[in-house]
Amino acid sequence: MPLLRCLEYDYPLIDSDFRNFCASHAIISVEDFLLHDLYVLVISTEQHHNSERLKEGITQVLTIINKQHQPWVDGQDLLDDALQNKRFLPTGCKSIDTFLLGGLREGYLTELVGTSSSGKTQICLQAASAVAKSWGKIVFLDSGNSFSPKRVSQIITQTSDLSAYEVDKGLQQVMNNIVCLSVFDIFTLFEVLHQLKNNLRSQIDQHIRMVIIDSISSLITPILGGGGAHGHALMVSVGFLLKRLAHEHDISILVTNHMVVGEGGTSKPALGESWRSIPHVRLLLSRGHIRNISSMSVLRHPHMATGDRVEFELQ
Structure with a gap:
């Protein structure tokens, strides 16, 4: 799965602020995102001034993952x-x-x-x-x-x-x-x-x-x-x-x-x-x-x- 930084062009919510927030939780890629406890991640956004935007970014990544159901072999x-x-x-x-x-x-x-x-x-x-x-x-x-x-x-x-x-x-x-x-x-x-x-x-x-x-x-x-x-x-x-x-x-x-x-x-x-x-x-x-x-x-x-x-x- 792609690195989060590769998604910013198509998804502006996944900007540097969002990626820095994720990196502070050792989340660099979409795969890292899946392995993380999302409940803990959402709660931790409350410590930031842009909490709502970070939550929107989390929702955006989940939406991307949900759409990636393409066959894994051709x-x-x-x-x-x-x-x-x-x-x-x-x-x-x-x-x-x-x-x-x-x-x-x-x-x-x-x-x-x-x-x-x-x-x-x-x-x-x-x-x-x-x-x-x-x-x-x-x-x-x-x-x-x-x-x-x-x-x-x-x-x-x-x-x-x-x-x-x-x-x-x-x-x-x-x-x-x-x-x-x-x-x-x-x-x-x-x-x-x-x-x-x-x-x-x-x-x-x-x-x-x-x-x-x-x-x-x-x-x-x-x-x-x-x-x-x-x-x-x-x-x-x-x-x-x-x-x-x-x-x-x-x-x-x-x-x-x-x-x-x-x-x-x-x-x-x-x-x-x-x-x-x-x-x-x-x-x-x-x-x-x-x-x-x-x-x-x-x-x-x-x-x-x-x-x-x-x-x-x-x-």
């Missing part, structure tokens, strides 16, 4: 990406992998949508276990204390027919390949993702194959209150940052989203219409009342029909 990039023989990573459930034409595709942002009891976290843990066992490293960003080493251990033990020694050795490898970080707000998420981006570009974390965020909605929902432009801009920015990470580094990114009550009392995915178009793949999970049978339905997929459905049994 047509040739999309064609090249489609022609690449990218790998699929396992979910840990053969029925789901078969249904998804191979599993979770590298280079894609996949979203699991469902109620709190639908099995979203379980699939995240199974996918993390399966990928860490045979494919490479996992970054698990945990926003609700959902990561359970004990459950991962159970998954590895239940899916293996090896000796106890070999199971212990495999479990140690899996645990070493999973990096779990607690992330409780959108600003920390940005910091973690930017650090990951820098590490990948410098090949520090070149063996990372998957990033899991459980859940993305619990991080974004708090900033959407009031319908202001700031929260919306942050949501869109984190979405496109995730897609860029997936595309540039052939990583499979898996996020979870909860359900909310919409018009007429029907349930719908949280985060609204702007978020709906961001993930490459959206999958709806639901759990039946009989036994442990769950179902997965396609809400959005580049190569599958909306409404396609499969039933499976969670471990």
Whole structure:
């Protein structure tokens, strides 16, 4: 994203006074602006004689960000990406992998949508276990204390027919390949993702194959209150940052989203219409009342029909 000084020609409110005010808060670029707590920034304007103009400048930057929803790759990039023989990573459930034409595709942002009891976290843990066992490293960003080493251990033990020694050795490898970080707000998420981006570009974390965020909605929902432009801009920015990470580094990114009550009392995915178009793949999970049978339905997929459905049994 551009430096603030590059915007003054088209947006006079972003003048030297406004930029100096932002610089005093370590804000030089539009990206720095997104990473800052806007509530604190607005409050700090009260200490200046031109408080109202500074607030207008903040609103102006938010408006600019809100309009920058252009594709982050051009047509040739999309064609090249489609022609690449990218790998699929396992979910840990053969029925789901078969249904998804191979599993979770590298280079894609996949979203699991469902109620709190639908099995979203379980699939995240199974996918993390399966990928860490045979494919490479996992970054698990945990926003609700959902990561359970004990459950991962159970998954590895239940899916293996090896000796106890070999199971212990495999479990140690899996645990070493999973990096779990607690992330409780959108600003920390940005910091973690930017650090990951820098590490990948410098090949520090070149063996990372998957990033899991459980859940993305619990991080974004708090900033959407009031319908202001700031929260919306942050949501869109984190979405496109995730897609860029997936595309540039052939990583499979898996996020979870909860359900909310919409018009007429029907349930719908949280985060609204702007978020709906961001993930490459959206999958709806639901759990039946009989036994442990769950179902997965396609809400959005580049190569599958909306409404396609499969039933499976969670471990």
